[in-house]
Amino acid sequence: MKLHWSPSAPFVRKVMVAAHALGLADRIDCVRSRVGPARLNAELMADNPLNKVPTLVLADGTVLYDSRVICDYLDAVAGGGILVPAEPAARWRALRWQCLADGLVDVAILLRDEHFRGEGHRSTAHLAAYTTKMRAGLDAMDAEVEALDDARLNVGSIAIGVALAYMDFRAPGLEWRAGRPRLAAWERVFAEQPAMRAAPFVDEGGKKFAFYAME
Numbered sequence: 001m002k003l004h005w006s007p008s009a010p011f012v013r014k015v016m017v018a019a020h021a022l023g024l025a026d027r028i029d030c031v032r033s034r035v036g037p038a039r040l041n042a043e044l045m046a047d048n049p050l051n052k053v054p055t056l057v058l059a060d061g062t063v064l065y066d067s068r069v070i071c072d073y074l075d076a077v078a079g080g081g082i083l084v085p086a087e088p089a090a091r092w093r094a095l096r097w098q099c100l101a102d103g104l105v106d107v108a109i110l111l112r113d114e115h116f117r118g119e120g121h122r123s124t125a126h127l128a129a130y131t132t133k134m135r136a137g138l139d140a141m142d143a144e145v146e147a148l149d150d151a152r153l154n155v156g157s158i159a160i161g162v163a164l165a166y167m168d169f170r171a172p173g174l175e176w177r178a179g180r181p182r183l184a185a186w187e188r189v190f191a192e193q194p195a196m197r198a199a200p201f202v203d204e205g206g207k208k209f210a211f212y213a214m215e
Contacts, residue, residue, distance in 0.1 A: 004033035004044050004055040007202035010105045010166040011067035012054045016199035017158050018071045022078040071155050083155045097156025101163040104137040138176050142183040161190045169201045
């Protein structure tokens with residue numbers, strides 16, 4: 001399998017953490033694919049017209065994209081029901097956690113892009129809305145931390161762990177741990193999972209940015 005990959009992309013890291021957890025990482029050929037909001041990559045677009053990573057190309061030429069689809073596929077390859085629970089209640093809980101975490105990352109990226117628009121071009125309404133959504137998402141995670149403690153490694157907990165790590169990686173000024181000691185304690189333990197340690201973020205000199213205050 002070939003994976004269009006970036007060492008600093010949160011959704012790529014989610015896929016790689018899943019691959020390591022499932023014992024499939026050695027079956028994936030990671031191809032560095034540089035992309036950006038206005039940076040098109042012709043090789044990547046030949047596989048994914050949306051110019052996004054991660055994109056997985058299977059041995060038979062089938063192309064899968066979106067980290068959720070790729071994680072589901074990898075789980076099926078490994079036998080199924082491992083990271084994507086088969087039991088209905090656990091399945092919907094893990095998938096909901098995954099969507100919450102992925103949404104948090106999406107909002108962080110939108111907030112980053114708005115920040116880099118520069119003085120005189122930023123929308124204060126958008127900045128306020130993104131910040132409110134991020135605060136609410138983190139609070140929701142904190143409220144469910146006991147269930148996360150009881151859950152085995154799954155797509156939901158992986159997505160949350162990666163999302164929180166992305167906050168530290170790209171926006172250390174966010175201080176998401178403030179007022180959320182339970183979530184912070186969970187993340188500290190989860191970050192030591194072998195699969196998380198096997199697929200760290202790699203800083204290639206990308207800009208960090210200061211979030212607006214989350215009061």
